[in-house]
Amino acid sequence: MPLSRPSSLPPAGGAALRLLPGLLGCAAAVGVALAVHAALPALPAMTAAVVLGLLAANLPGAAGWSAGRGRAGLDFAGKHLMRAGIVVLGLKVSVVDVLGLGWPALLLITAVVLAAFAGTYGISRLFRLPPPVSLLIATGFAICGASAIGAMAAVRRIRQQDTVLPIALVTLCGTLAIGALPLLVGPLRLAPETFGAWAGASVHDVGQVVATAQTAGASALAVAVVVKLTRVLLLAPMVAAAGLHHRRGADGGGRRPPLVPLFVLGFIALAALRSTGWLAPEVLAAAAVLQDGLLGMALFGLGSAVRVRQLLHTGTPALLAALASWLLIAALGLGAAVVLIPAG
Numbered sequence: 510m511p512l513s514r515p516s517s518l519p520p521a522g523g524a525a526l527r528l529l530p531g532l533l534g535c536a537a538a539v540g541v542a543l544a545v546h547a548a549l550p551a552l553p554a555m556t557a558a559v560v561l562g563l564l565a566a567n568l569p570g571a572a573g574w575s576a577g578r579g580r581a582g583l584d585f586a587g588k589h590l591m592r593a594g595i596v597v598l599g600l601k602v603s604v605v606d607v608l609g610l611g612w613p614a615l616l617l618i619t620a621v622v623l624a625a626f627a628g629t630y631g632i633s634r635l636f637r638l639p640p641p642v643s644l645l646i647a648t649g650f651a652i653c654g655a656s657a658i659g660a661m662a663a664v665r666r667i668r669q670q671d672t673v674l675p676i677a678l679v680t681l682c683g684t685l686a687i688g689a690l691p692l693l694v695g696p697l698r699l700a701p702e703t704f705g706a707w708a709g710a711s712v713h714d715v716g717q718v719v720a721t722a723q724t725a726g727a728s729a730l731a732v733a734v735v736v737k738l739t740r741v742l743l744l745a746p747m748v749a750a751a752g753l754h755h756r757r758g759a760d761g762g763g764r765r766p767p768l769v770p771l772f773v774l775g776f777i778a779l780a781a782l783r784s785t786g787w788l789a790p791e792v793l794a795a796a797a798v799l800q801d802g803l804l805g806m807a808l809f810g811l812g813s814a815v816r817v818r819q820l821l822h823t824g825t826p827a828l829l830a831a832l833a834s835w836l837l838i839a840a841l842g843l844g845a846a847v848v849l850i851p852a853g
Contacts, residue, residue, distance in 0.1 A: 531582020534574070535590075535806035538562065542805055550723075551687060553716030555655070558805040559680045562812020575813040586810035588669055591659040592772040594803035598656055598741070599779030600788070600796040601715070607739045614849055618739045621710055621845045626651035626747070628841075629834040636830040641667045644751075645675035646827075650834050653741045654679045654714030655808055660744060663770050664752040673814045674824060678831040680808075683717035685835065691724040697843075703850045705729030709736025711842025732850070745769075745777050 542557035565575045575583060607615070629650045633643035645667065649658040655676045662672045690712070694704050708722040708729070715737055722733030749769045782788065 528582040528585050530574075531579040531584070531810065532586060532806070533582070534565070534579050535583065535586045535809045536802075538565070538809040539802055539805035542809075543801070551720050552684075553687075553714065553720050554801060555714060555716045555804055555808055556680055556684050558808040559655075559676065559812040562809040563677075563815055563817065565809070565813045566815055567817045579813070583810040583813050584669065586806045587672075587814070590803045590810070591656070591807035592663060592770075594800055594807055595656050595660055596772050596775035596779060597796055597800040597803060598653075599776040600783045600793060601800070602738050602742050602780040602783060604742070604780065604784040605786070606735050607742055610735060610739065615739060617845050617848060618710060618736060619743065621841050622651050622740055622743050622747075625834075625838045625841055628837045632833050632837065633827075633830045636826040638827055638830060639671075641665070641671050642674060642827070645672060646678060646831065646834065648747070649675050649679040650682070650713055650831075650838055651740075652744050652747065653737075654683060654717070655811070656714075656804065657744055659807070660748050660770075660773060661751060663772070664748050665755050669811075670814065673811055674820070674827055676808070676811050677815055677820065678827060679713050682831050682835040683713040686712045686839070687717055687720045690721050690839070694725060699846075700850065701725040701729040702732045703846050705732035706736050706846035706849045707843050709733035709842075710740070710845045711838045712737070715741065736849075742780065745773055745780075748773050
C-alpha cells in the first residue's frame with residue numbers, strides 16, 4: 510500500500526498559524542496599553558487598547574498588516590476573546606456588595622439603566638442609525654461599554670462589523686467623561702460620595718469609571734465601583750430578555766438562537782462564585798489581570814477594523830447621537846446620585 514505524501518500541516522495547525530500573527534499583535538498591544546496606563550493612570554488600559562487598534566488600522570504599513578496577514582487573528586480576538594473576557598468579568602461582581610446598597614437604591618439604578626437604554630435607542634433611531642447599531646449603542650452606553658456590546662451582538666446575532674462603530678463611540682464618550690465630569694465637581698458642589706455615585710451611574714466602562722471617580726478620592730471611588738457593578742449585574746437579565754425576544758421572532762424553519770449564550774451563563778456562574786466569598790484575594794487579582802488581557806486583546810482587534818476616513822465620512826450622525834446620549838445619561842446619573850446620597 511503506497512504511502513500518501515504527508516501534508517505540511519494538518520487543517521487545525523494551518524488554522525492556528527493563520528490566527529497567530531493577529532493574536533501576537535493583540536498580545537503586544539495589550540502590553541503597550543498597560544504600560545501607557547501605568548504611565549498615565551487617567552487613561553484606562555482598555556481605552557488605550559482601542560486607540561492602538563485604530564492606529565494599527567490607519568497608519569501606513571500597519572494598516573496593510575491589520576487588513577491582511579493579521580486579520581484572521583484580530584477577528585478571532587474581537588469575537589471569541591471578547592466573550593471569554595465577559596465570562597471572567599463575572600468575578601468582579603459581588604451580589605453581596607450590590608445588595609448592600611439597599612432595595613430603593615437598586616430600583617433607582619435599574620430605572621436609570623432602563624431609561625438610559627430606551628433614551629439612547631430612541632436618540633439613535635432619531636438620527637436614522639440602523640436598528641442593530643442603535644441597539645448596540647444603547648446597550649453599551651446604558652450598561653458596561655464594550656463588554657455589553659459584545660454580549661448583545663452575540664445574543665442577537667449581529668455581525669461583528671456592526672460592533673465596530675458602537676465600540677468606537679462608547680470609548681470616545683467614556684474618555685470624554687474622564688476629562689469632563691471631574692471639572693463639574695466644584696461648580697455643582699458635589700460631595701465626593703455623590704460624585705462617585707454619579708460616575709458609577711453614568712460612565713460606560715468599568716475602567717473609565719475608576720479613572721473618573723478616583724479624581725475625587727477613595728470614598729468617591731468606593732461608591733462608584735459598587736454603583737457601576739450594579740449596572741454590570743444587569744447585563745445578564747437584559748441580554749436574556751433580548752435573547753428571548755430574538756428567539757420568538759426567529760424563523761421557525763432555521764436553527765433558533767439560544768435564549769442565553771453560554772458565555773453569559775458563565776458570567777452569571779462566576780458572579781455567583783465571587784459572591785460566596787470563597788475566593789482568595791490572590792485569585793481575584795489574577796482574574797482581573799486575565800480579564801484585562803482578554804478584553805484588551807478583543808478591543809485591539811475590534812479597533813483595528815475601524816478606518817478613520819470611512820468613519821468620518823459616514824459617522825457624523827452616529828457621533829451626534831452618541832454625544833446626545835452621553836448628555837442624557839450624564840443627566841440621569843446625576844439625578845440618581847443626588848437621590849442616592851443627599852447633601853449632608
